[in-house]
Structure formats: C-alpha cells, structure tokens
Amino acid sequence: MSGSVPTGFKAVLKELLRTKTGLAGIIMLVPIIAMAIAAPLVAPLSVVKQWSNPLYWQNNPRDAMPIWVSWLLGKNLPQTVWLHLKRVEITPKKAVYVGTIDYTYDDYPSELRLYLISEEHIDQVWIKVTVYRPDGLALVLYNSSLSLYSVKSGEYKGVIYLSTSGEVSSELARQLRRIEGNVPPVVVPEVAVFSKACPEMASEGCGVLKGRYLVKVEISPPGNYKVVFVAFGKVYGLFGTDDMRRDIALGILWGAPIALAFGVIASVWTVFIQAFLGSLGAWYGSKVDELIQRLADIMLVLPLLPLLILIDFLYRLTVWDLLLVIMVFSIAGVVTKTVRPLTLQIASEQYIEAALSYGASKMRILLRYILPRELPYLIALTVMNVPGYIFLEAALCMLGLGEPELPTWGRILSDAWYAGAAYHGYWWWILTPAGFIAWTAIAFALIGYALDKIVNPRLREL
Amino acid sequence: MSLTKIRSVLLSPLSIYLIRRAAILLVTVVIATFLTVLIANMGGYIDKMIYSLIKMQVVQSLRRDPSFASLPAAVREHIIEERIHEILHARGLDQPFYVRLFIYTWKALTLSLGQAYFIRSSTGSANILDIIMERLPWTVVLFVTATLISAGIGIPLGLYVARRPGSALDKFVSIFAIVMQSLPAWFIGIFLILLFSYQIRLFPPGGVPVYSGPFWLWCLKVLYYMTLPLLSWVVTHFGYWAYITRNLVVSILSEDYVVAARARGIPESVILRRYVLRPASPTLITMIALAIVFALQGAIITETVFDWPGLGTLYYQAIEMLDAPVVIELTVVYAYILVATVFVLDIIYAVLDPRVRTGVR
Numbered sequence: 155m156s157g158s159v160p161t162g163f164k165a166v167l168k169e170l171l172r173t174k175t176g177l178a179g180i181i182m183l184v185p186i187i188a189m190a191i192a193a194p195l196v197a198p199l200s201v202v203k204q205w206s207n208p209l210y211w212q213n214n215p216r217d218a219m220p221i222w223v224s225w226l227l228g229k230n231l232p233q234t235v236w237l238h239l240k241r242v243e244i245t246p247k248k249a250v251y252v253g254t255i256d257y258t259y260d261d262y263p264s265e266l267r268l269y270l271i272s273e274e275h276i277d278q279v280w281i282k283v284t285v286y287r288p289d290g291l292a293l294v295l296y297n298s299s300l301s302l303y304s305v306k307s308g309e310y311k312g313v314i315y316l317s318t319s320g321e322v323s324s325e326l327a328r329q330l331r332r333i334e335g336n337v338p339p340v341v342v343p344e345v346a347v348f349s350k351a352c353p354e355m356a357s358e359g360c361g362v363l364k365g366r367y368l369v370k371v372e373i374s375p376p377g378n379y380k381v382v383f384v385a386f387g388k389v390y391g392l393f394g395t396d397d398m399r400r401d402i403a404l405g406i407l408w409g410a411p412i413a414l415a416f417g418v419i420a421s422v423w424t425v426f427i428q429a430f431l432g433s434l435g436a437w438y439g440s441k442v443d444e445l446i447q448r449l450a451d452i453m454l455v456l457p458l459l460p461l462l463i464l465i466d467f468l469y470r471l472t473v474w475d476l477l478l479v480i481m482v483f484s485i486a487g488v489v490t491k492t493v494r495p496l497t498l499q500i501a502s503e504q505y506i507e508a509a510l511s512y513g514a515s516k517m518r519i520l521l522r523y524i525l526p527r528e529l530p531y532l533i534a535l536t537v538m539n540v541p542g543y544i545f546l547e548a549a550l551c552m553l554g555l556g557e558p559e560l561p562t563w564g565r566i567l568s569d570a571w572y573a574g575a576a577y578h579g580y581w582w583w584i585l586t587p588a589g590f591i592a593w594t595a596i597a598f599a600l601i602g603y604a605l606d607k608i609v610n611p612r613l614r615e616l
Numbered sequence: 617m618s619l620t621k622i623r624s625v626l627l628s629p630l631s632i633y634l635i636r637r638a639a640i641l642l643v644t645v646v647i648a649t650f651l652t653v654l655i656a657n658m659g660g661y662i663d664k665m666i667y668s669l670i671k672m673q674v675v676q677s678l679r680r681d682p683s684f685a686s687l688p689a690a691v692r693e694h695i696i697e698e699r700i701h702e703i704l705h706a707r708g709l710d711q712p713f714y715v716r717l718f719i720y721t722w723k724a725l726t727l728s729l730g731q732a733y734f735i736r737s738s739t740g741s742a743n744i745l746d747i748i749m750e751r752l753p754w755t756v757v758l759f760v761t762a763t764l765i766s767a768g769i770g771i772p773l774g775l776y777v778a779r780r781p782g783s784a785l786d787k788f789v790s791i792f793a794i795v796m797q798s799l800p801a802w803f804i805g806i807f808l809i810l811l812f813s814y815q816i817r818l819f820p821p822g823g824v825p826v827y828s829g830p831f832w833l834w835c836l837k838v839l840y841y842m843t844l845p846l847l848s849w850v851v852t853h854f855g856y857w858a859y860i861t862r863n864l865v866v867s868i869l870s871e872d873y874v875v876a877a878r879a880r881g882i883p884e885s886v887i888l889r890r891y892v893l894r895p896a897s898p899t900l901i902t903m904i905a906l907a908i909v910f911a912l913q914g915a916i917i918t919e920t921v922f923d924w925p926g927l928g929t930l931y932y933q934a935i936e937m938l939d940a941p942v943v944i945e946l947t948v949v950y951a952y953i954l955v956a957t958v959f960v961l962d963i964i965y966a967v968l969d970p971r972v973r974t975g976v977r
Contacts, residue, residue: 451641455954455955456652457947457950463931464935464943467936545799548803552917567806576806576809577814579814584806588806592799595798595799596795596798599795599797600794603790
C-alpha cells in the first residue's frame, strides 16, 4: 500500500478536484448550493410559509406547464392576462367599463375570472359581462346579480368564476344554440369565448380566434369600481404550477436549502458521533468498548425506518423535528463498528506510543492524533450518506407523513403522486422535484465515490 | 460420550465463544424489543386512545338499548364503567402501563401477543401470526427474487470487470453502480410507473392479481404484476453487487500469493477459481445472506408505491391504524431473523477462523 493517503482537508479537496468524477460531482452541486443561498433573497420566508395556504396562490393558473414548453413545442402557449378595465361611461343607472385584449396565443386560456372591487359599501350589484370577439360575435357571459363581501375595512370584493359558474355556462349555451344548431350539452366558457365560430366551439373548439377582444362590463348601481378580467394561462414560471396553483419553482428553490441542511446535518452527525464513540471505545478498551459496541448492536437491530414512521405518524413532525429524531436514533450504528479496527490499527502505531510516553492524556491523543487520521475516511462516508437522508425525507413524504408547512422536494413529489399527476400527465410536477432530488443525490454520490478512491489507496491504485 | 468429553467440548474455546455470542445477541434482542414496545405504545399514549375508543363504543352500544335509557343516571354510569372494565380486563389493559410494558415485552419475545387491535387477515382472523404469515409470501417472492437476480447479474459482471481494471467498461460499471446505488428503488419505481403504466400502458401500476383459474396461469399473472417492482429493485441494486465484487476481487488479485501464483505460470482461469473465488466467496455469501434477510423486512416505501401486499405495507398499515401489537410483533420477528442470521454467520466464521477455533488471539 502506498503511504500517500492525503490527511489534511485541503489536500483531500485538491485530490478530489483532480478526479473526473469528483469534479463532475462538485460542478453538479454548485447550482444546488447557489439555489440554497439564493432562496431567502428571491423569496422571503414569509412567502414560503404560505405554501400550505391555498388562498395565497389564487392569482396563478392551475396545473400550468413550465413557460419554456412554449418554446419547446414551437407553440405560443397562453400566459395569464390581467385586464384592468376602464370606466368609459357613467349614467344614473349604471357604470360601463371596457378593456381590450390582443389575444395571439395558440391555445385557449385555462380559466376565466372577473374581479370586482368597490370602494363604497355595496354588498349587492347587478352585473353584465359581454365579450365582443374579433369576428363580430358578441357573447354575454354573465347577466345577473353578484354579492360582494368585505375583505378589509372599506373594500368590498366580488369574484365571478366565469369558467365554473353555472350561470355562465347556461347563458352561453343559450347563445351558442344559434351557432351550434342545438343546445350544447357541455359548455367550456374559456374555449367558447376564444374559439373560431364553428359547431364544436362550445367545448372542444376549432382553433383559437386570434385578434382584439373587447370586454364590456356594465354594473348597477354606478360607482367607483375596480374591474379586472383575468384569462389564466396554460404556462407559468420556470417549472409550472400544481393543482393548488402553487409556483413549483418557488417550492423547488426553497427545497434546496432544506434538503441540503437536512441531508448534510443528519449525515455529519451520524458519521461523526458514531465514529467518535466507536474510536473512544476502541481506544479506551475493555468495558467502555464493550458497552459502546453492544449499544451499536441494539441500534442495528432496531428498525429505524418503521420507528421513524411511527413517531412521525403520532407527532406530525416537521423536517427539523424529524432531523432531531434521526440524530437520537443514530448515536451508534454501522460506523461505530467500522471505525473500531481502524482505531486499533492507528493506536498500535509508534507515534501514538511516543505521545503516550511524553505524557499526553488519553483523550488528547484520541482527539488530536487518532480522530484526525480517520477524518478523510469519515468525510468520504459523510458525503456518501447524504443522499440517503434526502431520500429518507422524501420517503416519509411518500407515506403522507411529510413536513406539514414548508415545501420540501419530497413533499412536492408526494403531492404530485397523490394528486394523480402521473395519471393526468402533469409530467413537470413529478419530474421537477424528482429531477432535483436525483441530481443532488448523484452529485453527492459522485463526490463520495471520488473521495472513497482517494482515501482507500487500494481502490486508487487500480 | 463420557462426561469429561462433554465438558471438554462445552468448554472448548469455540463453544465458549459461541455461547458468549448467543448470550449477547439474545440480550440485544430483548433490549431492542423493549425499546420498540416503549416507542410503539408512545409511553402509554396509545392506551389512552384505545381507552377512549372502547368507552365510545360501549356508550354507543348501550344508548341503542331502550331499557338502559330508563335506568337512573348513577346506575347507568356504573354499568358503563363495568362494561369498560370488562373489555379492558379481557384485553389485559387494566394494569398500569409500566407493568404491561414488561408483560408486553415478554409476550412479544415469545411471539404470543395474540390479537391485533384492528387489522384482520383476509380470512378474518385477528391473530397476528396469521396476519403476518399471510403477507410474508408476497414479500419473500418479490424481494428474494429481486435480491437473487441483482446478485446474479451483479456478481458475474463484477468478476468480469475486475479482470480488466481501469478499462472503460470497468469505469462505467463503477460509476453506474455509484449513481444507481444512491437512488432508492421506490424512486426509480415512480419513473417506471410513469413510463410503463401511464405512458405506454404495458404493465399495471401496482397491486397483485386476485387468485383465479389454473395455478400456473395465476403465477404468470403474478409475475406480470411483479415486473415493475422487480425491475426497479434490480436496476438500483445490481450495480452495487458488481461494484462490491469488483473491489473485493481487485484487492485479492493484488495480494502477494496471487502474484506468486501468476509468476509460477498458473493459468488465469485456475487463479480466478482457486486463488480468488475461494477467499472471496465467504464474503459474498455473507452479503447475499444479509441482503435476503434485509429483504424479508420488506421495503416499506417500495411496497407502498407499488401497492404490493407484503410485510412492508403491513408495517405501514399497522402504524397508520395505530395497531401497536402488529408493529411490535413485526419488529420482533424481524429482529429474530436478523439475529439468527448473524449467529449462523458467527458459527461459520468461527469454524473457519483458526484464531477463534483454537482460542489463540
């Protein structure tokens, strides 16, 4: 065996950068670390704390694909259009608001909605919404009363969910009968409004009618209103949205620091506490050794995953609680056993004997001479163990025991799984978190592999 | 056999060593069981839940009884208390928790916990061993097969690349093994389901077929349902076997006696068979044995993702339903299997290792 096992941290790092796999692993890890650092700067924690609050994400389209899919398919997929209507006319009976959209997208919107905000105390209005299409056809979407409710003092708000409202579909069905020839059984308003006129326009559509649309809203009683017409898109953000309209990119971004912190802390603690106890036992010998090795035996027989599931199930742990529980249950284990022969080998070397002879205390020798010699080996182990912990968190999420508040990669993945994303074909919702987990795990695995080769000279020679 | 001979056998270094190991392993199982019982009952927390559940059931069943409603309040209370006590006594729940902790541990260790709280086998039996035995074959079929296939592909591959260290194939196998080993089977399973069940619609996304028709046809059906879980397990594990075998063989090939054998002109195939495989096989056999033992535990998440009705899903269901006896018994059964394997391996090593056999250290 060559005696050139690098001992210092810097020496190991230098060797690591010299190997192809180590370099590849580090290059893969850099963007993840950058994400972890950038996360708090891009979106403050207060935003992420809203992750489980469905109301917070109402302004995003549901199940939207990533924005770059447009470019990938060579199709101009719709983005969300927010149309703030302007008042053009006010009479004693009503106020009229209009606005125009230049709709040039190649697909229909995913949803239509109308917001009405009054600055006066009005809790009931009569409202008529008409869309004048580029082909001259005028469609009345809504012609009925609407209740406004108080959101904050002095502001009254009403929402018409044009895509799901029964009023809208029956109103449209009546008007489309002339074009379709009979009463269409199903009306999809966002298609009916933006499709070329044809017999199938009520639900299937026959191509997007591009051009300038004019939205006219008449409100009675007249007053000062804020009227917003929203045509939700089919693409959103870097990684799309989920069925709760959450921006997946934001969850992924925040998942990075959580995954790194969780994986690295759990791994460092596990390897180092186990190595410390194992070495301590081997170095002090006799009863201490016996006690520690038996503890490791017991810990190895305890089924860690089922117990974690049990504890998680009973107490609904957050990721940080989970981390704590893992730390408690990994005080002794495999590493306690594997460092033992290593310590005995180091302990029999002459410089240890020399240190003993000039009166160094046993603890000092352990901390200053024995453990540092084990360090490269321990670092390699630590790095190799990180993916396991990231996957452990994801695995608990897959059992529905995930972190209840913050977005973790595992939680996004399990949300997708249980929402039937695989069945519905929402590939981005599954592939994005899965991709990030796999990417990070592989990065650590490659670095670990390279380190293993560096610290195990037998593997290196060949 | 004379008494002195028995004594000499019993007191031989080998038996002393083995008896000592057996004692240590036994104590380990006892302590591990005790801890599991403690955790699985959440320090009495589950008892309180069961108590309130029983009370609710008693009150509800008595409410439906019209003659009960006409009784005075004090008598009604008394009857309720009595009924609850009867049920608690029947289930052995009337003793304080710390007493039952030891009773539980003893019962768990003797595999006589008896009845599950909520889970039933498909025949309706509440007996825990019945429930476990019903699930065990599924886990054995899936994971033992998966382990054997992984090792069956991985070990020959490892042997092959070990003879060409540093070659492109060697590097590829190593990196492939490292990458795949860092991904769990359930994770690959998700992708396989996404691809083969929802996109191509070639394989079912999970579950097992209901028994019907001729046995051989049903076996084929089971195999069909098993394809995806099997594939996900093999893909994530065979690289690991190849990598471990390769490292083991490479390190043996660099031993002096192998170099000496080569120098004597012994053909490579003989060297591989006699000088490499022979020292490598105990390690590989140990690894296969341990892998199968670990496989028996059933992979909870993999089974859940594939909806495979083995011990892993049972474990999870038991936890989900707070069925503490089932959780404990599964843990104990598993601990026994693990410890028994470790002990058998100890015996094999002890018999093979002259230092242990002779007592010279």
